[in-house]
Amino acid sequence: MHAEDKLTYETWPAEPEKSTLEAKNKFLGFWFFLGGETVLFASLFATYLALKDKVPDTTHHLAKDIFELPLTFVATMLLLTSSLTSVYAMYHMKNFNAKKMNLWLIITLLLGAAFLVLEIYEFNHYVHEYHHTFTSSAFGSAFYTLVGFHGGHVAFGLLWITTLIIRNAKRGLDLYNAPKFYVASLYWHFIDVVWVFIFTVVYLMGMVG
């Protein structure tokens, strides 16, 4: 099949994300990128674990003093749900329903944006309540680098999916843009994979001490 093919509901392939050569390459290349992202985030986790609670003196707050369960819980639920809504979007993509796909992608974007707002509030809270900043201690640097890098990925994902929706708003689904949507949804799930380890390793383990 070719990217320029005009397809209908009947001729839409079962795996539109891998039906053209370009799509196959995109799919493979993106998973290669995700392998690299795994190493990147693992290094940041390793740095965080090595520098956790490493503060210059007792005036600085430690992980168990600053983290709060309710905030982390709400953020986790938002991101986890946005992962499910992007699965719904890909379900409609496979059924050649561009309208419903876009609707679910917009819900995904709203949940992602809510997560990001919560994270900004959280960082602001730490800076003003606990003077826990990027430069206050090694602990602060490691924390903001790891969690901030993840937040940056969320922000990039929001821009990426928004751009895809706007760019393809009047085009409908074809074999040119279906792989793009698919790869963006993979990225979104990967963000959630990283968050699962962040809420476990940084927040929950931080509160345990």
Next chain:
Amino acid sequence: MANPQLNSGNPRVDIEYRRKKSAEEMRHHVVSFALMIFLTLIAFAAVAIKGFSAWFIVPFILLLAVVQVIFQLYYFMHMSHKGHEAPSMFLYSGVLVGAITILAFSTIIWW
């Protein structure tokens, strides 16, 4: 066609079969989502109930995280589907390098 085994020669039959298949898969996704929420709740509860020792909680919540990530990768990201041999290799190579990095940083660096 990407899925030759789904081809009966009658496009109408094929499309209905595929729709059923993907609707069924979507139900599985909702079930795995419910399980992921459940695992998250247990992890948060284990920390919120201040009765367990850190020696128990830390390995326990790490295990829950790993299980949840397996759901995410194999169901939501479709790694359980055919044609994911290369993606698995890429991802597990990344996990291997990452695991060695974490091991090194948390053991041999200033102990």
